[in-house]
Amino acid sequence: xxxxxxxxxxxxxxxxxxxxxxxxxxxxxxxxxxxxxxxxxxxxxxxxxxxxxxxxxxxxxxxxxxxxxxxxxxxxxxxxxxxxxxxxxxxxxxxxxxxxxxxxxxxxxxxxxxxxxxxxxxxxxxxxxxxxxxxxxxxxxxxxxxxxxxxxxxxxxxxxxxxxxxxxxxxxxxxxxxxxxxxxxxxxxxxxxxxxxxxxxxxxxxxxxxxxxxxxxxxxxxxxxxxxxxxxxxxxxxxxxxxxxxxxxxxxxxxxxxxxxxxxxxxxxxxxxxxxxxxxxxxxxxxxxxxxxxxxxxxxxxxxxxxxxxxxxxxxxxxxxxxxxxxxxxxxxxxxxxxxxxxxxxxxxxxxxxxxxxxxxxxxxxxxxxxxxxxxxxxxxxxxxxxxxxxxxxxxxxxxxxxxxxxxxxxxxxxxxxxxxxxxxxxxxxxxxxxxxxxxxxxxxxxxxxxxxxxxxxxxxxxxxxxxxxxxxxxxxxxxxxx
Amino acid sequence: xxxxxxxxxxxxxxxxxxxxxxxxxxxxxxxxxxxxxxxxxxxxxxxxxxxxxxxxxxxxxxxxxxxxxxxxxxxxxxxxxxxxxxxxxxxxxxxxxxxxxxxxxxxxxxxxxxxxxxxxxxxxxxxxxxxxxxxxxxxxxxxxxxxxxxxxxxxxxxxxxxxxxxxxxxxxxxxxxxxxxxxxxxxxxxxxxxxxxxxxxxxxxxxxxxxxxxxxxxxxxxxxx
Numbered sequence: 001x002x003x004x005x006x007x008x009x010x011x012x013x014x015x016x017x018x019x020x021x022x023x024x025x026x027x028x029x030x031x032x033x034x035x036x037x038x039x040x041x042x043x044x045x046x047x048x049x050x051x052x053x054x055x056x057x058x059x060x061x062x063x064x065x066x067x068x069x070x071x072x073x074x075x076x077x078x079x080x081x082x083x084x085x086x087x088x089x090x091x092x093x094x095x096x097x098x099x100x101x102x103x104x105x106x107x108x109x110x111x112x113x114x115x116x117x118x119x120x121x122x123x124x125x126x127x128x129x130x131x132x133x134x135x136x137x138x139x140x141x142x143x144x145x146x147x148x149x150x151x152x153x154x155x156x157x158x159x160x161x162x163x164x165x166x167x168x169x170x171x172x173x174x175x176x177x178x179x180x181x182x183x184x185x186x187x188x189x190x191x192x193x194x195x196x197x198x199x200x201x202x203x204x205x206x207x208x209x210x211x212x213x214x215x216x217x218x219x220x221x222x223x224x225x226x227x228x229x230x231x232x233x234x235x236x237x238x239x240x241x242x243x244x245x246x247x248x249x250x251x252x253x254x255x256x257x258x259x260x261x262x263x264x265x266x267x268x269x270x271x272x273x274x275x276x277x278x279x280x281x282x283x284x285x286x287x288x289x290x291x292x293x294x295x296x297x298x299x300x301x302x303x304x305x306x307x308x309x310x311x312x313x314x315x316x317x318x319x320x321x322x323x324x325x326x327x328x329x330x331x332x333x334x335x336x337x338x339x340x341x342x343x344x345x346x347x348x349x350x351x352x353x354x355x356x357x358x359x360x361x362x363x364x365x366x367x368x369x370x371x372x373x374x375x376x377x378x379x380x381x382x383x384x385x386x387x388x389x390x391x392x393x394x395x396x397x398x399x400x401x402x403x404x405x406x407x408x409x410x411x412x413x414x415x416x417x418x419x420x421x422x423x424x425x426x427x428x429x430x431x432x433x434x435x436x437x438x439x440x441x442x443x444x445x446x447x448x449x450x451x452x453x454x455x456x457x458x459x460x461x462x463x464x465x466x467x468x469x470x471x472x473x474x475x476x477x478x479x480x481x482x483x
Numbered sequence: 484x485x486x487x488x489x490x491x492x493x494x495x496x497x498x499x500x501x502x503x504x505x506x507x508x509x510x511x512x513x514x515x516x517x518x519x520x521x522x523x524x525x526x527x528x529x530x531x532x533x534x535x536x537x538x539x540x541x542x543x544x545x546x547x548x549x550x551x552x553x554x555x556x557x558x559x560x561x562x563x564x565x566x567x568x569x570x571x572x573x574x575x576x577x578x579x580x581x582x583x584x585x586x587x588x589x590x591x592x593x594x595x596x597x598x599x600x601x602x603x604x605x606x607x608x609x610x611x612x613x614x615x616x617x618x619x620x621x622x623x624x625x626x627x628x629x630x631x632x633x634x635x636x637x638x639x640x641x642x643x644x645x646x647x648x649x650x651x652x653x654x655x656x657x658x659x660x661x662x663x664x665x666x667x668x669x670x671x672x673x674x675x676x677x678x679x680x681x682x683x684x685x686x687x688x689x690x691x692x693x694x695x696x697x698x699x700x701x702x703x704x705x706x707x708x
Binding site: 470 | 503505507508509510512531543544546547550551557561577610611612614616619621623624625626641642643645646
């Protein structure tokens with residue numbers, strides 16, 4: 001982001017991502033990934049790295065001081081190649097991907113979203129784009145630009161589509177349309193498939209008329225209960241697409257276009273999910289004061305009331321009457337979000353200086369540390385009260401952990417009760433499941449193993465690549481039939 | 484079972500082509516909030532929705548050894564808390580059906596009977612709706628083509644579980660026979676009727692799909708040994 005608060009335009013190609021490890025040109029500084037979030041903070045300032053380190057020390061001084069090793073972002077490793085996944089998914093699945101890509105050879109697709117770094121969509125595109133290009137289906141990635149006014153409105157749209165109240169004004173509509181039009185004039189659509197991610201770039205659909213591409217809207221938002229006025233404003237754009245994709249059946253709307261289900265995914269080779277030597281897990285636990293000789297119950301989530309961290313503390317305290325364990329609450333969001341700081345304070349009050357409750361307000365680049373903590377855990381909880389898909393659940397399942405999830409959002413897609421994890425609806429239910437899982441290790445192991453297989457079959461980046469190839473083929477066939 | 488010597492000299496006239504399939508999941512227009520609505524939707528939904536929630540869901544959950552049979556049974560217990568209905572629906576073996584229409588009729592009959600006996604359950608809202616989905620399927624070749632029993636065994640070991648599902652479970656809908664591609668080939672091309680029969684009797688509901696693969700392998704290895 002430039003200093004005037006406007007997002008720089010950037011186009012990312014597979015070549016770019018290979019050369020630059022992951023992010024678009026000029027955006028390798030991982031700390032910069034969080035600047036858009038800073039822009040939204042109340043102070044409106046963008047601290048430099050020095051300030052950020054100082055700030056981290058101050059803001060993270062809770063029950064456990066963070067080790068110096070996590071106060072600065074690491075250099076991201078280069079993205080993996082398709083063959084790197086062979087050991088995980090098997091040669092047969094890699095062969096299937098190559099077969100599906102064969103008929104698409106040379107056809108191109110374009111992904112358009114609103115941020116090149118930070119956030120789940122950019123993270124996913126950083127992995128997806130190089131893999132598609134390696135399969136000789138060149139993928140281009142464009143990021144729309146806009147001023148603070150645009151992104152404030154789209155943030156409000158985002159919340160409104162999740163059900164928050166919002167007074168949609170004419171002025172807001174005009175700003176949304178104006179920036180979309182500016183981007184539409186700038187971006188060219190010469191590909192066979194154009195994929196628009198989320199509502200921010202929806203106005204680009206006006207270019208469909210002059211392009212021969214199939215247009216798909218990839219909605220990462222739960223649209224099950226949107227603010228009616230915002231949805232009615234956006235719906236006419238959506239209905240012009242050839243298809244829409246949602247992350248869960250329950251997130252979709254009734255639309256006159258075909259709708260597909262693409263589960264969000266994790267990358268098993270990312271820092272957050274790759275296999276770790278036990279020595280690394282031990283080192284991280286030592287640094288954070290986590291005792292691996294005793295059961296560890298963990299929730300990884302930002303400090304947000306919808307993740308119910310206080311409910312997790314209450315459940316732990318109920319369970320602790322019967323079973324010995326430690327509780328690790330590893331998250332972030334308290335240092336740049338006033339509400340996050342308030343929630344963190346509530347959690348500390350609920351913890352009441354229990355030395356077995358370890359609260360970690362981690363910087364967002366601590367993927368490897370999160371990975372290690374998840375791997376060290378006996379039970380992982382995601383006791384959300386409202387949730388998108390819940391990729392922290394996916395991460396825990398991938399690590400074979402017995403997982404307790406709130407029965408909300410996309411969590412039931414991942415946790416089939418008593419088969420791939422356990423679903424709960426209350427603090428009491430969560431407490432019971434902690435007790436049960438800690439005292440029935442065979443059951444915990446069995447659901448953990450099932451959970452890992454569930455992720456392998458349905459929620460890995462390679463499955464996501466497969467879905468894109470299948471969809472691209474389907475749309476190309478439909479186009480050919482029309483001709 | 485034919486003798487080993489006889490088996491060695493017999494060459495199949497047609498090789499076994501190992502194929503596999505991948506599917507693209509579509510979200511359908513129908514949804515059910517109650518068991519009554521589920522019954523109505525079961526009667527009217529497209530056949531590919533029935534296929535998705537029975538045959539396909541088995542592939543998506545191939546790693547579960549017990550407790551999961553089809554999405555209708557799963558919803559009956561997890562969202563509607565109706566264990567009797569769930570057990571009855573879970574008891575439907577997709578391999579007893581060579582057409583989707585027959586499978587649909589059976590599901591409808593079970594639910595209809597249950598609601599007649601338990602009228603209050605008809606309007607009972609599930610904790611979450613049942614969303615009907617469907618699949619677009621692409622069938623594709625693999626690198627494995629078997630022109631002998633040892634090559635068949637090698638292919639079995641190497642192909643993905645999607646391929647096993649395609650040949651062993653979904654094959655009925657293609658063959659319209661109470662059999663599967665493996666058994667068909669072993670019997671017709673190699674005369675191994677006994678082996679074909681033992682493979683056909685493998686229980687997919689008490690095994691993971693990997694377990695099914697291993698049982699098929701063992702049956703073939705017994706012939707080779």
